[in-house]
Amino acid sequence: MHSAARAQERVPVQVYPDSEQASVAVARQIADLIRARAAEGRPAVLGLATGSTPTRVYEELVRLHREEGLSFRNVVTFNLDEYFPMAPDSLQSYVRFMHEYLFDHIDVPAGSIHIPDGTVPAEQVAEYCRRYEEQIREAGGIDLQLLGIGRTGHIGFNEPGSGARSRTRLITLDHITRTDAASDFYGEENVPRRALTMGVGSILDARQIIMMAWGEGKAAVVKRTVEGEPTDSVPATYLQQHPAVQVVLDEAAAAELTRRKTPWLAGLDSNWQDAATVRKAVTWLARQLQKPILKLTDEDYNENGLSDLLATSDTQAYGLNIRVFNELQHTITGWPGGKPNADDTHRPERAAPFPKRVLIFSPHPDDDVISMGGTLLRLVDQGHEVHVAYQTSGNIAVFDDEAIRFADFVADYDQALRLPGEQPAEQLYQRISEFLRRKAPGQVDSAEVQQIKGLIRRGEAKSALRLAGLDPDERAHFLDLPFYETGRVRKKPIGEEDIQITIDLLNRLQPQQIYAAGDLSDPHGTHRVCLAAIMQAVQRLKAEGAAWLQDCWVWLYRGAWQEWDIDQIEMAVPLSPQELTRKRRAIFKHQSQKDRPLFPGADQREFWQRAEERNRTTAKIYDQLGLPEYEGIEAFVRWQY
Incomplete structure (x- = not known):
């Protein structure tokens, strides 16, 4: 990586074209660790995460087990967190999640699996958390900790305000975290307000950490994590203090990083022969200065880190402005299917065939x-x-009430128009209403x-x-x-x-x-x-x-x-x-x-x-x-x- 980019990025970052390739790379890194520890005759201790981010990693680990003989008999696992209270067989339980995505498909010994227990009596939580930390130490410490990141910058369930030395504990969930989890629980009102989580300090104790993020929705918090000052308002920024951390991203999650969004501000070489890069720079400059493109001057380019762009252009600012302005103008069309019998040289869609x-x-x-x-x-x-x-x-x-309303309509309609001897739809309504009346949240x-x-x-x-x-x-x-x-x-x-x-x-x-x-x-x-x-x-x-x-x-x-x-x-x-x-x-x-x-x-x-x-x-x-x-x-x- 260019030294200017390193100055902007406070942790090592790897960007892959998509989450598929990134997940496979992470899974192979985990597999290499497992094999290396097995060759040394000692266990590989893994810290595992849940949520949508690591699922493809787990699928690849299962494939490696089934098709390439990767054994997990020497693996000990510790999961980051669990909702509280939470029964292990609940649909939203991380115990169930881990078994469905990983543990049920590999040969890891049942006694080597550790997941925070969401059924611990409240008065015993403090002692349980102390014991969880002790079990990690007894296992020799975590070799590799896998992490995702929440929109609040939380890692595990360490919400904003969590300190760098925090340990495994019971925590109250942030409103944003509960909102993000609402779909899993069929409504925010059903999301537990608390959770058990390993602390930031517990995470930083791991010998190696991999934090993954996929998609445009994570781009803003990734930028703060990678380029911002360490702060307890974004707990993930404390990863900057770890000597062996990797941030693994897909292209979308990396979109807001300086090296991707405005590489010229980081002193990175830009490909000014690439029309898309030029368009990005010129539109950025116009929006930064709140000026129309055609009003940008040589001074505007020179004073805002784009002197190289101007120097490599065969014209002054005005000629460059016109070129980008025309490119944007040519994107506009009132004929998304192509305009028939028209010159389509500068139109985004072909004139023929028509109609399409x-x-x-x-x-x-x-x-x-x-x-x-x-x-x-x-x-x-x-x-x-x-x-x-x-x-x-x-x-x-x-x-649910929409389903009842329509079932009720069917029953009433059927009663009004049913011919003698036909099966009544009222029975359907009774079954539907009875099921929904007894239905538990998230069922x-x-x-x-x-x-x-x-x-x-x-x-x-x-x-x-x-x-x-x-x-x-x-x-x-x-x-x-x-x-x-x-x-x-x-x-x-x-x-x-x-x-x-x-x-x-x-x-x-x-x-x-x-x-x-x-x-x-x-x-x-x-x-x-x-x-x-x-x-x-x-x-x-x-x-x-x-x-x-x-x-x-x-x-x-x-x-x-x-x-x-x-x-x-x-x-x-x-x-x-x-x-x-x-x-x-x-x-x-x-x-x-x-x-x-x-x-x-x-x-x-x-x-x-x-x-x-x-x-x-x-x-x-x-x-x-x-x-x-x-x-x-x-x-x-x-x-x-």
Whole structure:
């Protein structure tokens, strides 16, 4: 790494193209340690973490055990934390998590597994925590501690305020942490307020530490952890005090690091021959100085760390400004499917063929209208053959009272119209209402309830398509990908069946244009898995020589959880006030998600409010850079497969 970057980054950082490659690398590092300790005739002591971050690491360790003979007989494990109180067989228990993802699939001795006990009587917690620390010391100390990081900067459950010398203890959870966990517990009100956790000092005692972070949602806290001063307001910053720590990131989680976001400020060499790098620098400068691009001067570049860019340009500031201004202007199009009989030299989409067969993939039944509803409406209005594929049923995001209401409707409707001798639907209503009356917080829905909730979401999606002018019987495709159908927030890994379902639809429709969700900050991971299914399907079809793929472009949208950075945007579809209103009406058709979504994530606003704010913000940035002013803009990035 360049010395300037080292000065900015206070801990060693490794950035991988994606979380898959990063997870495999971490798993192999753990495997090397296990083998090395086995060769020495002593145990490998591992500190383990839970949550979505390490799951792929555990899957790779299981694969190494099954396929490459990696044995865990010499391994002793200590988990970081557990909710309190928490029964070990609860769906949200970290005991259950560790067994489902790792321990049940490897040969680690049961007596070598240590996980904080969420059932310890309150009056015995202090002694239990003291004993947990003692067990770690008796095992010889932790050789390698695996960590994720929370949005508050917590490691383990060491919330802001936790000191560098803190030890294993009972802690009260931060509101943000409880909000982030709300989806696992089917509502924030069900999240325990306390947890048992190893302390920051306990973590720092480990001989080696690997902290992992994936996705754009972790980028801001990663920057503070890696580049900020050590502070108890961000406990992860204390990792800077450890002599053998690694921070392992994917590209998205590294996005806010100085070396990635503004390398010129760190004195790093930048590739000024790369148009994307130049665009990033110029738009950054314009926004930093709050000036339109065309008003930037030589002095502005020289005084803000961009003299090298100006020196390598074959013109002065004005010529550079015009070049970047034109690039941004060429991203704007009112014809997302391509404008027929027009010169498309500087347009983001091809003029021909027209009309196009368009396939929009929507991870949940409402992502299509939330994230690109204005573009969907415009594609339909402009005469394209638009299809929408809903990748998952979205059934877990429906409140129980909605299921009862629909079951009640079916029973009443049946009673009014049932012919003599037919089976009454009242029995269905009785079963549903009785199950939901007895249902415990976080309990998985019965198959009947899951089906009803899935039908509610399906009906809402059809209603939104009708508003857009599409016949859902012909243009809606409900894939119900198997990875999602667990009845729980925690899903199965992507499987062959998920990919094959996607391939079959692509081959059947053979679209000329595909839209897919590239919003990987979805805290529940569904968007990430759905995108992986599409990408793997497309890559497989390409390898098989599918001829229709040669004339198919793939555009990635965001909007439900965040938006593309302005310098990344390759197609910007402007929305008028009327189009933004039509988009809102389409979102409103998803009544089960209206007023209060079941799983809102960290942003408590309704999805239509988030979407409009992001659309308006993108339009405002274009305006501030000196480009045309619009009510809103939906943004897309092309995937070059």
